[in-house]
Amino acid sequence: MKLEELRFGTELLKRGFASMQKGGVIMDVVNAGHAKIAEEAGAVAVMALERVPADIRKAGGVARMADPEIVAEIIDAVSIPVMGKVRIGHFVEARVLESLGVDMIDESEVLTPADEQYHIDKKLFTVPFVCGARDLGEALRRIHEGAAMIRTKGEAGTGNVVEAVRHMRAIMGSIRALKGMDRQEMIDYAREIEAPAELVIECSERGRLPVVNFSAGGIATPSDAAMMMQLGADGVFVGSGIFKSSNPQKMAKAIVEAVNHFDDAKVIAAVSRGLGEVMPGLDVHKLREDEVLQYRGR
Amino acid sequence: MGVRIGVLALQGNVSEHIDAFERALETTGHGTPSPVFPVKRASDIAGCVALAIPGGESTTISRLIEKNHLHEPIRTFSGGIFATCAGMVLMATQVDDPRVCPLGLIEMTVNRNAFGRQKESFESDIVLAGVGGGPFHAVFIRAPVATSAGAGVHVLARVGQGIVAVEQGKHMALSFHPELGSDTRLHERFLKNLGF
Numbered sequence: 001m002k003l004e005e006l007r008f009g010t011e012l013l014k015r016g017f018a019s020m021q022k023g024g025v026i027m028d029v030v031n032a033g034h035a036k037i038a039e040e041a042g043a044v045a046v047m048a049l050e051r052v053p054a055d056i057r058k059a060g061g062v063a064r065m066a067d068p069e070i071v072a073e074i075i076d077a078v079s080i081p082v083m084g085k086v087r088i089g090h091f092v093e094a095r096v097l098e099s100l101g102v103d104m105i106d107e108s109e110v111l112t113p114a115d116e117q118y119h120i121d122k123k124l125f126t127v128p129f130v131c132g133a134r135d136l137g138e139a140l141r142r143i144h145e146g147a148a149m150i151r152t153k154g155e156a157g158t159g160n161v162v163e164a165v166r167h168m169r170a171i172m173g174s175i176r177a178l179k180g181m182d183r184q185e186m187i188d189y190a191r192e193i194e195a196p197a198e199l200v201i202e203c204s205e206r207g208r209l210p211v212v213n214f215s216a217g218g219i220a221t222p223s224d225a226a227m228m229m230q231l232g233a234d235g236v237f238v239g240s241g242i243f244k245s246s247n248p249q250k251m252a253k254a255i256v257e258a259v260n261h262f263d264d265a266k267v268i269a270a271v272s273r274g275l276g277e278v279m280p281g282l283d284v285h286k287l288r289e290d291e292v293l294q295y296r297g298r
Numbered sequence: 299m300g301v302r303i304g305v306l307a308l309q310g311n312v313s314e315h316i317d318a319f320e321r322a323l324e325t326t327g328h329g330t331p332s333p334v335f336p337v338k339r340a341s342d343i344a345g346c347v348a349l350a351i352p353g354g355e356s357t358t359i360s361r362l363i364e365k366n367h368l369h370e371p372i373r374t375f376s377g378g379i380f381a382t383c384a385g386m387v388l389m390a391t392q393v394d395d396p397r398v399c400p401l402g403l404i405e406m407t408v409n410r411n412a413f414g415r416q417k418e419s420f421e422s423d424i425v426l427a428g429v430g431g432g433p434f435h436a437v438f439i440r441a442p443v444a445t446s447a448g449a450g451v452h453v454l455a456r457v458g459q460g461i462v463a464v465e466q467g468k469h470m471a472l473s474f475h476p477e478l479g480s481d482t483r484l485h486e487r488f489l490k491n492l493g494f
Contacts, residue, residue: 006420013419016311016439016478020353020383023309039397042362044309044355079395079410080355081440103416103440126417260308260362261338 009126014148017104017128018212021045021081021149021235025225025256026214028052028239031070032077038242041252045081045103047237048074053110053157054240054279057291063111065093071100083130088297089115091124098127104149106130109296110156110239119297122146132216134167134294136174136203137193143211144196150209152233153294154217157240159281161224163294164217165231171213172232178204208232217294220245220279222258222272229262244279251275300332301494304346306372307336308362310354310384311477318477319350322485328494340371347377348492351385353439353475356410359384360398373401378468378492380485386471387442404466405448412443412460412473424474426454426463429483436462436474443473468492 024044081103086093123146132153133139154164215228216237261267423433443460454463
């Protein structure tokens with residue numbers, strides 16, 4: 001076969017990659033040791049970053065892409081896909097991760113935004129992107145820019161699932177509401193939520209987002225993960241919830257099982273036994289406005 | 299009674315497989331009420347004439363097969379198995395990764411991620427031996443290949459040296475993803491091999 005007949009970085013390859021993650025758990029890891037624990041527990045992918053969100057909150061200052069040294073070590077340590085976070089709008093950090101061989105880039109509000117006006121033009125990249133969203137309009141704006149996967153933002157590093165629930169309900173509820181609209185009403189609604197009309201119509205036809213939709217931001221227990229699946233998530237990201245718990249191995253395996261059997265309370269009960277200390281949580285209502293990560297990017 | 303097809307729903311792109319088989323059944327005149335449905339338990343598998351093992355993470359799916367005690371029920375399943383990508387890895391007799399516990403249903407040795415990482419994932423038109431209607435548009439995502447296949451294995455296609463499509467008995471394994479496109483020729487061929 002001639003090499004020029006191969007096509008790389010197409011929309012289908014990007015969305016297809018995201019689709020292979022469905023029903024899975026993607027775990028935040030900060031070093032190769034964590035990555036191996038995650039892989040061993042059955043994670044479908046790992047997210048390489050310098051600190052888990054709970055520690056980013058504590059550290060303050062500017063949070064950036066992880067040291068390429070750490071990312072490269074994680075890539076070498078595991079055979080499952082490795083994702084990495086870049087700052088919103090920071091297209092050079094994204095090029096750096098792409099060159100390292102990262103399989104998907106998370107343009108993430110957990111890091112300090114590099115551009116308060118524009119997100120990365122994701123269609124220019126070979127590697128696929130995942131982006132956070134709080135509602136349907138935000139999700140569709142990101143998809144329009146080229147995101148191959150959406151994750152609800154939730155409120156990262158809090159161990160509190162309330163915002164993840166709010167965002168998943170907002171997105172799923174808005175899609176359900178499209179059912180009662182005719183074409184003109186959908187076009188008008190698209191203007192209202194500042195989203196491209198053709199994507200709103202596509203959501204209506206499919207009864208779901210045009211790309212895979214994961215849940216993220218505050219998932220700390222197997223029950224949290226299973227609830228997000230029941231609310232319509234295609235899979236979950238767990239950030240601080242695993243490596244800030246007292247027994248990460250056990251917690252990681254339990255969350256994988258709970259996502260697999262999200263509609264079976266007996267299984268969730270069984271895997272939730274004796275997990276030890278869950279990560280300490282934060283009341284999102286007591287966060288100062290500048291501490292709320294979900295307001296970054298819109 | 300319809301053609302009952304189960305899609306192993308432990309992890310991966312299950313809904314695309316369900317949609318693709320429904321389209322193929324429609325084309326072959328078996329349409330509804332032939333149900334295609336997700337299966338998670340041994341008792342669900344028993345009533346099927348065919349089982350699809352989807353794409354996903356082979357290490358994750360393998361771990362869940364073992365955890366859910368599905369290895370033997372799948373290995374001894376009397377129907378045909380249609381396996382793509384991670385599914386192809388699981389169908390092998392030998393895999394290059396000790397974390398995968400293969401089912402050994404197709405005599406072949408498979409290497410995971412044989413083309414590299416996601417940025418090396420590609421689409422290409424490939425020629426399938428004995429499949430009419432011209433080249434097949436194949437989507438390879440962190441795809442595996444078989445590096446060798448036994449005498450009883452019918453090789454349908456290669457990319458370079460790597461074997462990317464095989465049949466053995468009732469089973470078919472593909473390192474690419476026909477379920478992501480609209481071309482159902484391979485699904486139809488698989489169903490035809492089963493007598494539908």
